[in-house]
Amino acid sequence: MEQNTLHATQPLAAQPLAARPLTLGRNGRTPKTLRNRLASAPMERNYGTTEGLITEQYIDYLATRAKAGLAMVTTEATYVRADGKGRTHQLGLHTDEVIPGLRRLTDALHAEGALAAVELNHGGRTAQAAVSGFKNLAPSPVPCATAGGEVPRELTAAECHEIVGAYAEAARRAVRAGFDVINIHGAHGYLIHQFMSPLTNHRTDEFATPERFMNLVIDAVRAAVPDTIVGMRVSVVEGPEDGITADRQVEIIAKAHLEHLDFLDLSAGSYEAGEWIVQSGEWKPGVLAGHAQAYRRFGLPLGMAGRLNSPDIIEQVLRDGTCDFVSLARAIHADPAFAGGVLRGERYRPCIACNVCIDNLGLGQVTCTVNPAVGRSRVPVPTPAVREGSRVVVVGAGPAGLTAARELAEAGARVTVLDAGARPGGQFALAERMKSTPDFHRFAEWTAEENARLGIDLRLGTHVDTNDVGGLARDTAADAVVLATGGSRPAAGFPGEESPNVLDVRDWLAAHPEVLDGRGGAAPEAVTIWGADSVAMSVADTLADRGTAVLLVGAQDAIAPESGRRAKILAVPRLQANPRVRIRLGAAIEEYDGARVRIGGPNLPPGGEWLAAPGPLLVSRSVVPLDGAVPAQVRDAELSRTAGVPVTLAGTVVDQTPAIASNAVKSGYDAAQRIAGLLAPGATAANEPSLNGAAS
Template identity: 80%
Template sequence: MEQNTRYAARPLTLGRNGRTPKTLRNRLASAPMERNYGTTDGRITEQYIDYLVTRAKAGLGMVTTEATYVRADGKGRTHQLGLHTDAMIPGLRKLTDALHAEGALAAVELNHGGRTAQAAVSGFKNVAPSPVPCEVAGGEVPRELTSDECEGLVEAYAQAARRAVQAGFDVINLHGAHGYLIHQFMSPISNHRTDRFGAPEYFMNRVIDAVRAAVPDTIVGMRVSVLEGPANGISAGGQVAITAKAHLDKLDFLDISAGSYEAGEWIVQSGEWKPGILAGYAQAYRQFGIPLGMAGRLNSPAIIEEVLAAGTCDFVSLARAIHADPAFVGGVLRGDRYRPCIACNVCIDNLGLGQVTCTVNPAVGRSRVPVPTPAVREGARVAVVGAGPAGLTAARELAEAGAKVTVFDDGGRPGGQFAFAERMKSTPDFHRFTDWSTAENARLGIDLKLGSHVDTTRLDALVRETAADAVVLATGGLRPGAGFLGADSADVLDIRDWLAGHPEVLAEPVDRAAMPEAVTIWGADSVAMSVADTLAARGTAVLLVGPQDGIAPESGRRAKILAVPRLQANPMVRIRLDTVIEEYDGTRVRVSGPGCPPEGEWLDAPGPLLVSRSVVPLDGSVAAEARDAELSLMAGVPVTLAGTVVDQTPAIASNAVKSGYDAAQRIAARLAIGSMDITDSMNSTDYSLNGAPR
């Protein structure tokens, strides 16, 4: 398709009722995705500016900051951006100037957390329309606002809008979605008032009026959730009715999203849900005759072109896709290659932990402006052992840096454990990473040798065979025995080995006759959760026993927001948590734990007993830096470890990819153009686990 025929590439002008128009150079806008890249007092940082400007350079028509709090008691994240004082203006002016220099419009989303804000984060008692706590956010009971205090908050939005214009923003978006303050006034869950602010549209309209009065000639829009999510919340029809009462003549666009804190699966959707999930809700908003933006699983150029060409919306709001790779913009506009988002939701789940990172893009959200992997000297050769996420990442980085890379793997296809993950019910988009990696291997000339076993105790032989100047080991590590009586039974298998030996259980379409009647899974990590959920959905009865006190504790809430409730509700699934297997006799397991008698309790354990990694962790007894040095001396060239064994972080794909990236940067630094002799560099610099010199 030629560029000039793509709907996404067409300009869009915003501005109604005599207001000075602003034109987006295309129909692509970044959504107001929170990232925790600011300072603790709400200021923007160089890291954050670099992140947003990089996406403007990629060609976005409009770049939007995250939900930005208008008053200090509305702050919901430790490092969230603020527009609560004039002191925020200079830093944001630096941002908007940089965005304008790249040809993008600059937008800011104004927000107040209301009942979702918590005193432990903001330092202030939270306030809300009614004293209804948000359990998901922390459960603090908010103080009910008086009528005068409601008006005070209206003024806070107006003053933040004034500051936004002074800071150089072209567009202001009012956050009326996702269960934040404006949405709280709309919702019957959180608004039980009997005064004028009890009408769901009243506070919203007071904010719209005040902001328009403060910035009469600025482009102003509002984001709404097309449905709240909970059964007792705002329905799809109810939200349309509320929006119909909005002072739309004072707005220049609407931007539709979905969900609330109590229905987080609608805010950031699972990979299980179809692309363009909100398209069916958009038509109802066309009646208002106002430009419409839309979010929701817009993860490919094809779906974006589809919704724009159909007139479903006028522009799209992109979050995860451009977080995973700003080059996605070029993919939409011109068909360029890009690194795909796999909808794992590590990004949103990191919000409560620190900076927002990405599984497939290890360069973002790691407390730094990304540092390119240094170019290696001409002719440098690297051998990578292991073609899982860590090995593929290391290989790509080193090949991009100019190395000739050979990858060895025992398996028959690249991707390692992704070969299983991409076929699980809850992670169907994971194949996009392996597909992209395979294409990148071909583009970069990486020599992938599948079905090739490497003896890691004889790395000198590998170096002689390949003439490698460096080696990356991305094999994960050693796995000890399962640790209970009877663990040597032929029916006790590593869960991954069992899946590899029974490809029929994941085949499509499902052959019910080929499915086992029952399995027992020892461990309750994310792998066990995914396998149990997938097998149960295919008709297999599952007994899940784990020492963890919750299912998949290493995963965030959004990554398991659909799978865990499904398991808990499925009558074919038995779950015993905080429980340890002591013995297996072939048909039963003896378990111990709270509620069990002193001698233990016997449970029927039909089918094979599948052991997950959470209860048989990788052997990390040798410190990674010591092992690096030992292996380097053995091989006579620099050797570094990649994979979760390096730093003993949870065995999830995100950590494996980051580890492979860091390993590549360590090796590239030692093979860099102009670097010292390899042997000298091995002896002179002690590298820490994150790749930085100590």
């Protein structure tokens, strides 16, 4: 399991509001008491099987968070019928076959003192035949482009009633599986929400009224499980301009059969407004607080999600009476110890709102940039303890190097980190000043605290000859070396690049921090950026926000293709709408004369096109990994043999995945585990990497 902290007790007067218990249950139903005000939100993770069954990995993940102190642990949106399945590895409650596995989950959660909750869902128009194997169904034949664009078949009235019955059957299975709480998913653009919204419900029959289908589901679930705690998740804002307004959503909920519910769980957004479902780091903490007060009129306990990423904001919304409990997703995904941070002031690894988690949802298992132990197709394996007195040198203080250093120090090694820069963090240190990634500073601050706690010796301004790793090991008396120096940056590749006006964008950012962080430096009047990767996007967006005119030229067909949709959901539309930003994609800079660039491409005339290119020309180029044809184990073995001590590579020097922080952190974590295995008590020369690719 992932690391977490031990429970502790405090006098009631000294406890935060979040630590106080909360009892749910009304109208004669047997109450259930949450031991505190922290619940996990129904965050989708793709940790199940393709048949909708739970896995040991998923049970471990949720039980770890229960052990950390959450009062109520909720599964992801769980489909009630096979044609409502929206993810390849989504959990299901569609058949009795899922019950034994879910019973193992609820037993594990109860053993840790948490209530077990499940969210009932049907994807409707968002479910696609390519995933579910069934034609998708919806209130009206309105496709969901974000989910895949399949045009759904309009449900008949009889079919609407059949799906209502599926919710009831799923609720019965949930109780048989041992769940204490059922949460009906009425938000985020799924089937119940589709009946509410004028964008997706164009019907003229009994289901034309937005509350009709919702109430049938509420009634059916309550009849199926009369003594179970039942709530409903609601999007307080749908998002699109012509969708459900905040006031209209309150009117719809006012017509709900609230006597059958025990709580409301407030969220926001829809598939057409994903920025509301999982909010960007640009948005203020507690972003939904202003909408919650309107739901107090219903007299039900309120849960609330939305940028609740620190103990302070959680205490604030509870103290203000905004909600009665909080629904946490990314914060406890990044570290289950966040619960201990809220309840007992313990340390935790902070979420940085990068949204790699949600962007991975369409690709596979949901991982995390700052927590490399989650979402990697296995129960996390702790880094093994090393022999007493082991010394490790890590070269590079970027995300990979800092991660490797922390893991090895936690394993008992004496760690020294060497870096040529003036501050640690690598690209993280630059990204924290970008408009779209303001929470990245939290990683830097946490890392600095961890370095101090673990006694890591960080030496900046130190140049290392990585071609002489053996000399480095001898000079530092290292028992092992981790090389986390990133990779090489290719030449820009056009005539005129030798001009002093042509600068690598990272070098320019490092030389001009005041331009980006508002410490009195004026933003340049204009810049030209060659490259359209995520770095170029962030820099262009940040400078444009400060009034700079930007010319962005990229060979890519889209801006930041290596980033997921949510990571750029605000920045790209801003750039496209800004009249001071010129964007030319699918084009290459072929010449630069100091004031203009000549661009060429398949859609340009022979000889290309000259464009005015004022200001510095900033080149954004991804680092180039080492030869991917050589297995990492072979490279490690060759380096180790030359150096005379175990050596391993980390970061983009070995990754063949996009050069983003999430991949660097994972690479650093894996490198630390390899080195720790070689330095573990009892490890022998037989464990050393060899040319046949075997490694301990």
